[in-house]
Amino acid sequence: AQSVAQPEDQVNVAEGNPLTVKCTYSVSGNPYLFWYVQYPNRGLQFLLKYITGDNLVKGSYGFEAEFNKSQTSFHLKKPSALVSDSALYFCAVRDMRNAGNMLTFGGGTRLMVKP
């Protein structure tokens, strides 16, 4: 079984400050890891993914995430937050061994960036 945990329901950060949205995962094999962002009444937009290679993955809108195998984490980061980054963020995992596996999503973290 695979699972994802996003321990924070909400993260508050001031504009211009760095932000981190946490994600930990559990899979039996090696993971494919994804971050998605959702704006109100919209579908999910892909931010970035880790498949293999460098542990630090750079994605859209200045976001990046670091894959840490020993800690089974894939935290999302951005050096300088913008008010427009305020949205709902979802981490997702899929077991690399089984391409037929569906994505499993975390519960989501609401990011609030204040001016």
Added chain:
Amino acid sequence: GAVVSQHPSRVICKSGTSVKIECRSLDFQATTMFWYRQFPKQSLMLMATSNEGSKATYEQGVEKDKFLINHASLTLSTLTVTSAHPEDSSFYICSARGPSSSYNEQFFGPGTRLTVL
């Protein structure tokens, strides 16, 4: 990039009526599409996996007679909510599995908000 559309984006219906939601992959063929349901401030819950030309696979607890899925072509899957009730009001999101070269990524539609009065 791969684009997935949903229609309608928003629908309001009376209790007891049926509502059909379409999910289309616009620039790629999707042998597999997924239907998710999202309640306010909650995560996406997978309802079913739709495979072109075969019956959908439903997740535990999802009534297949209530949520009818048809994946008649490589670019279209439909979800029909039959005899809708207020508790079916939700945000429904589909996704399509991309071409094999994209590590079987899923591309998400913009969602359909269903309100049942």
